[in-house]
Amino acid sequence: MKLLKVLFLLLTILILGGATFYTGNEYVKMKEKVEELESEKEEQLAEQQLELEIHQMKTYIDHIPEGYDVSGYDTWLHAKHVADYLYEDSEGRFDRNWGKFLALEAERKGIDPFLVYELLKVETGGMFDPETVGPETKYGHAYGLAQFMKNTGPWIAEMAGLPYDDEMLFDPYYSIQLSVTYLDFLYKEYEDWDYALTAYHRGMYGLEAYIEENGHAASWYAVEIQENAEQASLVAVE
Missing domain, CATH: 1.20.5 (Single alpha-helices involved in coiled-coils or other helix-helix interfaces)
Structure with a gap:
């Protein structure tokens, strides 16, 4: 039992x-x-x-080309992260929507978005005013965030597949897209950011004159933009 x-x-x-x-x-x-x-x-x-x-x-944004898209949610999240940093760094002057668009456009062309942002900062004196009009030169004035002149705006717009009108240069999205397109063109032309940025600032003929005079293409403009972009990139990913 x-x-x-x-x-x-x-x-x-x-x-x-x-x-x-x-x-x-x-x-x-x-x-x-x-x-x-x-x-x-x-x-x-x-x-x-x-x-x-x-x-x-x-x-x-009514200037986006046909078939515009982003490569996925991770890219979009990165764009939002970049936009938040640019908004804070500019003390609210650089609109978050501009930042997202800039990051996405730069992503499409394989360009560092902080490089574009620092260029726009220099061009507008850190104010990021889309209505900025540059000082008068023998070639005329430069307009908008990216400071394009009326003699260069049309052919860059054509390169970007966009319509052109002088007033469009005051549209921040339009200016951003033109700046990325032009930087992409210049970098492919020279394969060197010192050359590309100095050419953006002085024009392609002005770049040749600068090199002839100084023996290099590392102008203050090119050096400052690259150094600040590198610093911004390091801070933004912390």
Whole structure:
């Protein structure tokens, strides 16, 4: 009888232990399934948010070329991160929407967005006023965030696949897109940022004159923009 009781007790323990083990396995599986569903839900919400923000961007920027898109949610998050930094660094002068657009345009061309931002900072004296009009020169005035002249704006706009009108130079999105397009063109032409930036500042003929006079292309303009862009990049990723 004692032996039967012991066997019964052992059997009960085994059954209960097995049930507990089974229940534990089911709980783990259920938890994993819930986590998987939550992850899928977060991804769907993220994609919906991305689509909404891209749609909103297209409603306030009427110069985006046909087929404009971004390469994914990670790129969009990076653009927002860059935009937040530019907004803070400029003390609110550089609109967050401008920053997102700048980051996305730079991403498309493989250009450091901070390089473009620092260029626009120099061109506008740190004020980022889209209505900026530069001093009069023998070639005329320069206009907008990126300080394009009326004799260069049209062919850069054509290169970017955009329409052109003098008044468009005061549109911040238009100026940003032209600046990225022109920087991309200059860098491909020279494969050196000292050359590209000095050419942006002085013109391509002015670059040749600068090199002839100084023996190099590292103007104060090119050096300052690159150094500040590198510093901004380091701070922004902290």
